[in-house]
Amino acid sequence: KAGVTQTPRYLIKTRGQQVTLSCSPISGHRSVSWYQQTPGQGLQFLFEYFSETQRNKGNFPGRFSGRQFSNSRSEMNVSTLELGDSALYLCASSLWQGITSTDTQYFGPGTRLTVL
Amino acid sequence: QKEVEQNSGPLSVPEGAIASLNCTYSDRGSQSFFWYRQYSGKSPELIMFIYSNGDKEDGRFTAQLNKASQYVSLLIRDSQPSDSATYLCAVKGDYGQNFVFGPGTRLSVLP
Numbered sequence: 001k002a003g004v005t006q007t008p009r010y011l012i013k014t015r016g017q018q019v020t021l022s023c024s025p026i027s028g029h030r031s032v033s034w035y036q037q038t039p040g041q042g043l044q045f046l047f048e049y050f051s052e053t054q055r056n057k058g059n060f061p062g063r064f065s066g067r068q069f070s071n072s073r074s075e076m077n078v079s080t081l082e083l084g085d086s087a088l089y090l091c092a093s094s095l096w097q098g099i100t101s102t103d104t105q106y107f108g109p110g111t112r113l114t115v116l
Numbered sequence: 117q118k119e120v121e122q123n124s125g126p127l128s129v130p131e132g133a134i135a136s137l138n139c140t141y142s143d144r145g146s147q148s149f150f151w152y153r154q155y156s157g158k159s160p161e162l163i164m165f166i167y168s169n170g171d172k173e174d175g176r177f178t179a180q181l182n183k184a185s186q187y188v189s190l191l192i193r194d195s196q197p198s199d200s201a202t203y204l205c206a207v208k209g210d211y212g213q214n215f216v217f218g219p220g221t222r223l224s225v226l227p
Contacts, residue, residue, distance in 0.1 A: 056214040
């Protein structure tokens with residue numbers, strides 16, 4: 001079974017621009033979570049989508065948004081990019097069928113975003 | 117604010133030794149606990165998960181959970197240089213709650 005895929009793998013943008021990142025979960029997985037990872041802050045939770053609905057949200061400004069499509073694929077968007085948005089953005093999917101044992105998250109390879 | 121704490125390290129152990137990685141969490145309602153390994157420049161990969169108090173073994177890895185003490189650990193037996201990585205502890209609460217990750221412990225296994 002194919003793993004979580006993320007596109008693009010690398011991205012360079014300038015301040016003020018916007019960016020859209022894409023994530024395709026493992027087949028059959030319905031929950032998709034997004035994380036930002038920086039050397040100083042570690043792995044920070046952005047948001048989680050389940051069945052096209054945002055189920056949880058972390059403490060990030062409104063410039064960070066996301067959505068999930070009916071096929072469980074997800075996108076996240078960052079508008080008005082700032083230098084501090086340079087990070088590795090990770091997507092993780094889980095099966096989640098209402099019981100704890102289906103909760104395990106599997107990560108994609110990430111998108112490395114550099115803001116100049 | 118739910119928190120997960122880990123010693124940032126680096127933790128250095130000689131090849132063949134047992135590496136012990138520790139994690140504490142603040143939310144008593146936490147239900148499931150995960151260990152991920154992350155090599156430099158790569159994404160986290162799942163090592164194992166544990167839900168019940170006690171030990172769970174998988175090959176050279178043993179996870180230990182003590183909910184009363186809000187403590188979870190990972191033991192790596194016969195450590196190899198290829199085990200050198202950052203180990204992330206993750207904790208999840210009840211249905212619908214998100215994962216909370218610790219800052220990670222950097223492990224260095226010296227040949």
